[in-house]
Amino acid sequence: MKKLLTVSILGAALVAGSAQARDYDHVRFGVDVPYEPMEYRTPDGELTGFDIDLGNALCEEIGITCEWIVQEWDGIIPGLMSRNYDAIMSSMTINDERRQTVLFSDPYFTPPSAWFAPADSELDDATEESLDGKTIGVQRGTLQDNFATDMFGDVASVSRYSTADDMVLDMQAGRLDIVFLDYPVGKSTLLDSESRDYKVVGEMITEPKEYFGDGFGIAFRQRDEALAERFNEALATLQDDGTYDEIYQRYFADDE
């Protein structure tokens, strides 16, 4: 009888303890690989990428240790709920649907969009004047499609493609003057291609938010507000002291 009582008190104490937000000195991140260059493995199996490096730098700034746990994307939020790890840092876009379940940090990255044109094109910026009468290529239904249609649909003609491959083919053929793409996609399909030389036209674009979204955030369990707050502070510090830019350059620098 006495034993049973001890066990149940002990159990109750455990449950109470775990239900309370605890102070983390070790954080486990859930991550879905590969998603280059955000998270992927080097040829010798090491985890690397923008998320991984930034996550490690954040933990160092806070003064805690962290580890990475690989989890398939479709089970990544359930895995957080069932405590397989304490946070998700895996290029997760912040949106209202996910906010119902998880707590997001401040956005730490917005994937940039960019304009690409043949290297010998006379276009060097993307404005209403320079795009007047040009043909713009976009993928149908993407945020780039919405932006280009609303901003330049009146002056330029917008050609919509089902896949990025078809669009690249028409760009090579000379049917398109300029295309508007996710920067990483454009970099791998156009800038790194052998067949013809391309250039980025104008700046990388991440604004306005109603088109380009809230960006990626770190997801926590709802009750871990204190932890999220510590990461937000650390993120602000890293963005101020240049560490963030250094990591950004590591993965998104132009190769030129």
Next chain:
Amino acid sequence: MELTTWFTDLLDGNLIFTPQTLGYYWDGLVTTSQLVFLSLLAGLVLAVPLAIGRSSRHRWISLPIYVYTYVFRGTPLLIQLYIIYYGVVFVDGIQESIFWPLLREAFYPALIAFTLNTAAYTTEIFRGAIKATSRGEIEAARAYGMSQSLMMRRIILPSAFRRALPAYGNEVIFMLHASAIASVVTLMDLTGAARFVYARFYAPFEAFLFVAAIYLCLTFAILYFFRFLEKRLLAHLKPA
């Protein structure tokens, strides 16, 4: 007056069918009509000599035409469109040639593909009608001393066209519906407009049901036009 207020009220409470998207549908209707009408017209003009050649007794005339109709009826229109739109780019020197300003646009490759396709079907429709000309008519024409070409012009073709009319009406409707694939090469035809609205508002039912209704109206117009033609031209075949 009541109708306009009803219409503006309808549009007011509606996020999808704004004047802007209705403009897309209208442009799509214009593009589809142009594409289908021009390809049918060009296809018809091509098909008449081809059908005569196809019914020729000389194999060196009829065989190449048979190969052409076999290839274009034996492969999907979508594949033909892909080959003409994307494939033509890989022909050496095409970008410097005088044809490039035309081939650069999505409209003309689509028009060429549709024309060649409908010409192949129409050729076979006409050939069947020519072949079905009754021996008696031909013998009578010969007895009058008509030459081969005069007989073709006065006797065979007029009656063959009449016989081909119902089948050709079907081909016109098929062509209208086949033109829906033009949107895969970036043309904003009716289906292209619907796909745009669908992708923009994530509203498949509204976007596609609306465009389906437009296609239905077009089909009705074509059906009644051919019914009218048949009444006029095939009156002599009606049971008394």
